[in-house]
Amino acid sequence: MQITRAAEYGVLGLTALARRPLGEVVMIETLCAEEDIPNSFLGKILQSLAKAGIVKSARGSGGGFSLARTPTEVTALEIIEAIEGPIAFQRCLDEDLGCEHSGGCALCALLSEAQEQVREVFGRTTLSDLTGRHIPNGLVRQARNRSSETAAPVMPLDPVPVQPAPAS
Amino acid sequence: MQITRAAEYGVLGLTALARRPLGEVVMIETLCAEEDIPNSFLGKILQSLAKAGIVKSARGSGGGFSLARTPTEVTALEIIEAIEGPIAFQRCLDEDLGCEHSGGCALCALLSEAQEQVREVFGRTTLSDLTGRHIPNGLVRQARNRSSETAAPVMPLDPVPVQPAPAS
C-alpha cells in the first residue's frame, strides 16, 4: 500500500523543474542535487514523463529537461499515473487483469470507492500547488549537514532561501 | 499501490463468517471453499485477526473460528490494518520509519491527505455492510463451472441462494 519511490522522485523532480521559469532547460544532475534523488534513476523516470508529454527533453550539450506545460495544468494524478501506470487497488480494478467475481464482490465495490477518493485528491492538486509549499529536500539536507558541523543538534528550519516566485 | 492478497482474503473470509449467526464456529476449510481462498493461507491470516481480537479461535475437534464482535462493530479499516499493518502511503507517513524532509515536503502533505480519505472510507464501512451486498466468490465459481458443462457461456447471476439474514 505504498506509492513507489519512482513516483515520489518523479513528483519531487518536477517541483524542482517547476520552481524555475517555464521552459527553462535543466540537466538531470541539477534536479537530482536539489531534491536528493539518485541520478540515473531520475533519468529513467523522466523518460516516462517525456513519453506522457509532461516534460520535453533536449539532447546534446546545453540539453536537459523542461516542462511541456505550465505547472497549473499538470496534476499529481497525471504525474503518478504516467510513472506507475493507472492507480488500481486490486486486480479487479485494473483494466487489463480483471477478476471474474467483480460483479458481486463487496470488497471490489469498497476498494473502488476508496480508489476514487485518492484519484480525486491527486486529480485536483496541480504541480504548481505542490511547488508553492515545497522546501527542496536537497536544501534541507545541506542545512542539516552545516548545522551538524557547528554542533547545533537540531535544525530550526528558518525562513528558507528558495528562489523568489517567478514574477510571472 | 495495491491492497495485498492477504488483506483481500482476510476481508472475504470474514464476510463468509459474518454471513452466519453470530458466534457460530466454522472451520478454515469451509470458509475457504465459500470464498475461493487458498486453504493454509487463510489459516495464517486468521491468526492475525485473532490477535487483533476480531475473531476467536477454538482448537480441537469441533473447533474453528468465530466472530468476536458483531459485524456492525467491525470496520474494514480494522480488518485491513490488522493484517497489513497501518496504512501508509510513504515512509514519512509511517510512524516507525519517518523521513527527515517531512516538515517542508509538499508531496508528504498531499499523500497524507489522500491517505486520510482512504482511511475514512474504510473506517466507515463495517463488516455487516460488506456482507450485505456480497455474493460469495465460491458460489460464483461453482455456478460458472456448472453452466459451462451445460454450455451456457455467460452466467446471468440470478438471485443468489445465500442464507437468509439472521433474524437477530
Add this chain to the structure above:
DNA sequence: GCTTTTCCAGACGAATTTGGTCTGGTTCGC
C-alpha cells in the same frame, strides 16, 4: 490416557516487484 481433529507458530521458498546501475547508442551544439 489415547486418538483424532483442529488451530498455532514459524521456517521455508518461489515468484514478483522494487530500486536502482550500467552500457552502448543517438542527437545536438560547437
Add this chain to the structure above:
DNA sequence: GCGAACCAGACCAAATTCGTCTGGAAAAGC
C-alpha cells in the same frame, strides 16, 4: 569531429508477496 547530454533497454540485488509445510499444542470423545 568531439564532447555533452539524453535514450533504450539489459541487467542486477534486495525486498516483498504469496503462499506451503512441518512439528507442535490444545480440546473433544472414547
